[in-house]
Amino acid sequence: MSPNDLAVSCRGVKKHFGEGEARIEALRGVDFSAGFGELSFLVGPSGCGKTTLISVIAGLLRRSGGELGVLGVSMEDLSEKERIAFRRRNLGFVFQQYNLLPALTAAENVAVPLLAAGVARKEAVEKSRALLARLGLEKRAMALPATLSGGQQQRVALARALIHGPRLVVCDEPTAALDHANGEAVMKLLADNAVQPDRAVIIVTHDSRVFHFAHSIARMDDGRIVDVRRNGGGNHSGSSDGEAVKEAS
Amino acid sequence: MNFVALRMLTGDRAKYFGLVFAIAFCTFLLENQTSIFANILKRTASQILDVTDAEVWVMDPQTEYWEQTKALKDTDLTRVRGVPGVQWAVRLFKGNPVARTLSGKFAVSFLVGLDDATLAGAPRKMLMGSWERLREPDSVIVDKAGYVLLFPGEPLELGRTLEMNDHKVTIVGISDASAPFVSLPVMHARYSEAVNFLGRERTQLSFIIAQPVPEVTPEELTARITGQTALRARTTDEFMWDCIVYYLKHTGIPVNFGITIAVALVVGTVVAGQTFYLFTVENLKQFGTLKAIGVGNSRLVGMILLQAASVAALGFAIGTGIAATFFEITLHILATRGIVLMWQCVALTGACILFVTVVASVLSIRRVLVLEPAEVFRG
Numbered sequence: 222m223s224p225n226d227l228a229v230s231c232r233g234v235k236k237h238f239g240e241g242e243a244r245i246e247a248l249r250g251v252d253f254s255a256g257f258g259e260l261s262f263l264v265g266p267s268g269c270g271k272t273t274l275i276s277v278i279a280g281l282l283r284r285s286g287g288e289l290g291v292l293g294v295s296m297e298d299l300s301e302k303e304r305i306a307f308r309r310r311n312l313g314f315v316f317q318q319y320n321l322l323p324a325l326t327a328a329e330n331v332a333v334p335l336l337a338a339g340v341a342r343k344e345a346v347e348k349s350r351a352l353l354a355r356l357g358l359e360k361r362a363m364a365l366p367a368t369l370s371g372g373q374q375q376r377v378a379l380a381r382a383l384i385h386g387p388r389l390v391v392c393d394e395p396t397a398a399l400d401h402a403n404g405e406a407v408m409k410l411l412a413d414n415a416v417q418p419d420r421a422v423i424i425v426t427h428d429s430r431v432f433h434f435a436h437s438i439a440r441m442d443d444g445r446i447v448d449v450r451r452n453g454g455g456n457h458s459g460s461s462d463g464e465a466v467k468e469a470s
Numbered sequence: 471m472n473f474v475a476l477r478m479l480t481g482d483r484a485k486y487f488g489l490v491f492a493i494a495f496c497t498f499l500l501e502n503q504t505s506i507f508a509n510i511l512k513r514t515a516s517q518i519l520d521v522t523d524a525e526v527w528v529m530d531p532q533t534e535y536w537e538q539t540k541a542l543k544d545t546d547l548t549r550v551r552g553v554p555g556v557q558w559a560v561r562l563f564k565g566n567p568v569a570r571t572l573s574g575k576f577a578v579s580f581l582v583g584l585d586d587a588t589l590a591g592a593p594r595k596m597l598m599g600s601w602e603r604l605r606e607p608d609s610v611i612v613d614k615a616g617y618v619l620l621f622p623g624e625p626l627e628l629g630r631t632l633e634m635n636d637h638k639v640t641i642v643g644i645s646d647a648s649a650p651f652v653s654l655p656v657m658h659a660r661y662s663e664a665v666n667f668l669g670r671e672r673t674q675l676s677f678i679i680a681q682p683v684p685e686v687t688p689e690e691l692t693a694r695i696t697g698q699t700a701l702r703a704r705t706t707d708e709f710m711w712d713c714i715v716y717y718l719k720h721t722g723i724p725v726n727f728g729i730t731i732a733v734a735l736v737v738g739t740v741v742a743g744q745t746f747y748l749f750t751v752e753n754l755k756q757f758g759t760l761k762a763i764g765v766g767n768s769r770l771v772g773m774i775l776l777q778a779a780s781v782a783a784l785g786f787a788i789g790t791g792i793a794a795t796f797f798e799i800t801l802h803i804l805a806t807r808g809i810v811l812m813w814q815c816v817a818l819t820g821a822c823i824l825f826v827t828v829v830a831s832v833l834s835i836r837r838v839l840v841l842e843p844a845e846v847f848r849g
Contacts, residue, residue, distance in 0.1 A: 272844075282844045309763065314762055316846060320756075322477075322481075329474075333474065334763055336474060393847045
């Protein structure tokens with residue numbers, strides 16, 4: 222796979238926080254790549270740097286060293302304003318705790334990226350309702366997040382991450398707050414709706430039950446990628462391949 | 471994103487109403503206390519402002535305020551009349567006789583003696599009778615509050631008699647005089663009779679009120695009178711402010727009210743400002759999510775300002791409405807009559823609320839601007 226086929230390309234990426242005695246090396250030279258049309262998993266123990274890495278990839282943090290290309294763009298060449306606009310156009314986010322705005326309905330939450338891009342409210346909400354219908358939440362489109370189950374909230378969050386057609390979707394522990402059945406359902410929706418030839422998905426997770434969805438699994442430890450395994454295109458059925466990956470990792 | 475900002479604001483009803491209540495409370499407290507303070511000070515000049523016929527007051531050079539008078543010489547009136555630009559000038563007497571009712575009830579009163587020929591300075595707002603009836607012998611006009619004080623629980627009625635300095639006088643009118651600083655009856659009589667209702671002094675002329683000719687301003691005339699007669703001449707406004715400044719300087723009123731207003735200001739602003747600031751802090755996760763999604767700083771600032779402006783406008787409107795209702799009710803109570811919600815106090819309070827809102831917004835905006843969007847991944 223050539224670099225041009227990669228959605229994300231990290232070469233020796235470093236990130237530290239603080240200075241002097243308080244300095245913490247969160248990333249110690251990470252080599253990582255994520256291809257288009259793939260679900261790329263980042264796994265590893267707590268504190269190994271997974272969240273820092275996706276924050277750097279998503280342009281939420283600036284790297285301290287190394288080279289980073291995201292969708293063919295060097296993030297360091299962008300001003301703060303350009304990085305915000307880049308995120309708004311090209312990135313979708315799914316968070317562990319969903320991070321839905323509690324005062325907005327499900328459809329309005331989904332519409333937020335469109336509203337941020339200047340789309341008229343009515344048009345944005347209509348598009349959101351259509352996407353929610355595809356994700357099986359047609360009847361809950363006008364419900365407030367507090368009235369939705371965890372699985373439903375994560376599906377709304379997934380719709381929010383996809384509504385504006387981003388080329389890179391970053392998910393942080395999307396199934397951690399869900400039971401097995403809901404975790405499977407959300408991952409299947411993610412795989413069915415987010416995996417496109419011109420789109421890449423990076424998932425940070427501890428949840429070995431969903432490893433079988435992965436096209437590749439990169440294992441991190443102590444701020445470095447220590448192992449990368451391919452999983453042959455992902456298995457949405459939840460059968461043995463996932464276990465094989467789990468054992469391999 | 472404006473609707474997102476407003477929905478974030480109103481989504482949590484308890485917080486939203488808490489914010490609106492805090493600002494409404496602050497507004498009410500400030501408008502209430504400053505208006506009462508200003509109106510009470512204005513009462514020190516009530517009898518000056520009630521004289522609507524003349525724009526210029528002439529008095530002894532040592533006179534500092536309404537209550538403090540030293541009688542002028544009768545010839546001073548002629549001297550004032552001789553100043554170019556004086557259209558007319560007449561005498562005005564002010565004294566504090568004791569008025570007694572037949573039942574034995576008595577009260578020290580403010581008695582204003584009006585020029586016999588013109589009755590210039592007579593009360594224009596009459597509730598019963600007419601000021602022209604002062605031409606009748608031994609007649610007096612009493613204000614409503616004074617009447618109620620002298621005849622408690624009895625209906626307003628003309629023809630009742632009072633005794634003042636061994637003179638029997640008849641009430642020929644009941645006026646709606648502005649409340650004086652001290653709650654005493656306000657009475658009007660003709661000058662020649664008023665001087666007899668009080669113990670005789672060698673000279674009785676308290677004030678001269680004058681009106682300039684149309685082409686001369688009151689300020690020009692006061693300068694001329696002072697220049698030619700060495701008497702103190704003030705316009706109605708200047709004399710009102712003389713009285714207010716005297717009470718500010720020589721009484722504890724400003725200190726007492728100042729403390730109350732300061733407490734209202736501090737408590738109100740701290741409560742309102744802190745509540746809004748905490749509202750933003752509690753919503754930092756939501757702002758962080760919006761930042762991560764790609765909502766720019768300028769738009770987030772706009773959202774916070776919109777939230778602050780909405781809460782401030784609504785709270786201010788409710789607070790002003792409550793204050794206006796309060797004064798509308800107390801306006802009809804004798805003891806608090808004339809105390810109104812002054813537009814200056816509303817404007818001052820509006821400025822304070824705006825200041826608090828701006829400060830709270832700036833602090834809130836700072837928290838949001840320094841917020842790392844990566845925080846959203848930390849749960």
